[in-house]
Amino acid sequence: ISGPIIIALLDSGNDVHCRSFLDVFIGVAAVFVFIIFPLIPELQFRTPLVSTDFEDSDLIRTFYLVIFIMLATTYMYFQCTSAIRVLFSDETISRSKILSRALVGSITRDERDFKQAAIFKVNRMMGNAYKLHQQDRPIGSTNTHDLALLNYNKISGKTEPAADFYGIWKSFFNKDLSRKEGIWIQSRVWAGMISQLLFTVVVVVIFGYIFSSLIDLYERTFFGEQICNASFDVANCTAPGFNGINPGFIACTEVILEGSECNSSPVELGVLEALCEFIPLNPLTNQTVCDSTRVFSFEEIFATVTGENIQQGDCQAQVTVCFTYAFDDNVQRAACVLGINPSVLFLPYRFEGPMCKNISLISDVLDSKPIFFRQAEELFNDLSDTILPDRWMLEFAAIVGLIVGVIVGLSIFVHYLPSTVYTILKFR
Numbered sequence: 001i002s003g004p005i006i007i008a009l010l011d012s013g014n015d016v017h018c019r020s021f022l023d024v025f026i027g028v029a030a031v032f033v034f035i036i037f038p039l040i041p042e043l044q045f046r047t048p049l050v051s052t053d054f055e056d057s058d059l060i061r062t063f064y065l066v067i068f069i070m071l072a073t074t075y076m077y078f079q080c081t082s083a084i085r086v087l088f089s090d091e092t093i094s095r096s097k098i099l100s101r102a103l104v105g106s107i108t109r110d111e112r113d114f115k116q117a118a119i120f121k122v123n124r125m126m127g128n129a130y131k132l133h134q135q136d137r138p139i140g141s142t143n144t145h146d147l148a149l150l151n152y153n154k155i156s157g158k159t160e161p162a163a164d165f166y167g168i169w170k171s172f173f174n175k176d177l178s179r180k181e182g183i184w185i186q187s188r189v190w191a192g193m194i195s196q197l198l199f200t201v202v203v204v205v206i207f208g209y210i211f212s213s214l215i216d217l218y219e220r221t222f223f224g225e226q227i228c229n230a231s232f233d234v235a236n237c238t239a240p241g242f243n244g245i246n247p248g249f250i251a252c253t254e255v256i257l258e259g260s261e262c263n264s265s266p267v268e269l270g271v272l273e274a275l276c277e278f279i280p281l282n283p284l285t286n287q288t289v290c291d292s293t294r295v296f297s298f299e300e301i302f303a304t305v306t307g308e309n310i311q312q313g314d315c316q317a318q319v320t321v322c323f324t325y326a327f328d329d330n331v332q333r334a335a336c337v338l339g340i341n342p343s344v345l346f347l348p349y350r351f352e353g354p355m356c357k358n359i360s361l362i363s364d365v366l367d368s369k370p371i372f373f374r375q376a377e378e379l380f381n382d383l384s385d386t387i388l389p390d391r392w393m394l395e396f397a398a399i400v401g402l403i404v405g406v407i408v409g410l411s412i413f414v415h416y417l418p419s420t421v422y423t424i425l426k427f428r
Helices: 002-011 021-039 058-087 090-095 097-103 106-134 145-154 165-173 187-222 269-278 360-367 371-387 391-427
Strands: 229-233 250-258 295-297 302-306 316-328 331-338
Touching: 002 021, 021 058, 090 097, 106 145, 165 391, 187 391, 229 331, 250 316, 250 360
Parallel strands: 229 302
Antiparallel strands: 229 250, 250 331, 295 316, 302 316, 316 331
């Protein structure tokens, strides 16, 4: 309900035929009340009809600030021109080139251009008719009607090429498009062009943000630091075996998990069914954890072995699944299966570090690794090094894609007007 009222008040006085200071005063007052006052915290107000008080984030407030300043500047310019039109008569404005350009409305300018185009067309038509009567005229001949028909037959198949891309833009900027061709670019054409330009800007900004987020996610996933720090004492671990052969993992209690993201991925049902019997029993209840909802899986999280004569990073085991049974802020104690990559073909024997061979439990597990697992691990590491692109490669591809998008969007924008005008000229 308030929208039409506000627009009507803001538009008061915005008329080329305005002859009342009251209309201008109402329009200026509406600009101050509805546009300028909301920018001043001390002057904000709230009524059932309209409110100038809003509480949003800094980004939204900045957006409103820019929009309101642009609106206030535009409306004040129109109100000032309306006030000046009230002070001067139409004769005074028409005699001054400066006042005419500043105060005459677009409708009046368009009408003037159309009249000039009509005069230009009529003059050209009269000139062409005169040429038909005078071209190849015999000396002393006075009757030129037959000669005009003959000359017309000679040039009846003559055509004039329509202006090309650059010619149309040139005629647009030097006003020949309206003053000679009589072509008026309608508002909906301008609306389409501006919409295309704004759409291009919005799409580029959105996709730029998406590309940046995806590249950051990619880097965090494959090359970033762990968001969950895990550690365990090998004295609390066992190595399950089948017929004396270890399948490539260990089961540990008292695994320490530190970080807010240590329980963000609930374990998949298939992984839980395959590994729950190897997860140590719940130390608090001495019961199996196969039916628990506090079992989580992990991706690319390595737990560090702790103990005497073992330094940070000397030996690490990939965390597969864990059951957490004790919480203290962001520190958790868990029973875990370590050594299997749950996201890459369930690949076992995931132990890394120069000191792993010196830890008897882990060394026994690694010694039982079959030769085809060694070959698969080497192949996987080689593929990871050769296939996974660096960050600069992704950024380069994203930048090229955005640049191509900008070029395509701008190309559509600059070809919209020439295409419309060219179609009109071809119909003529």
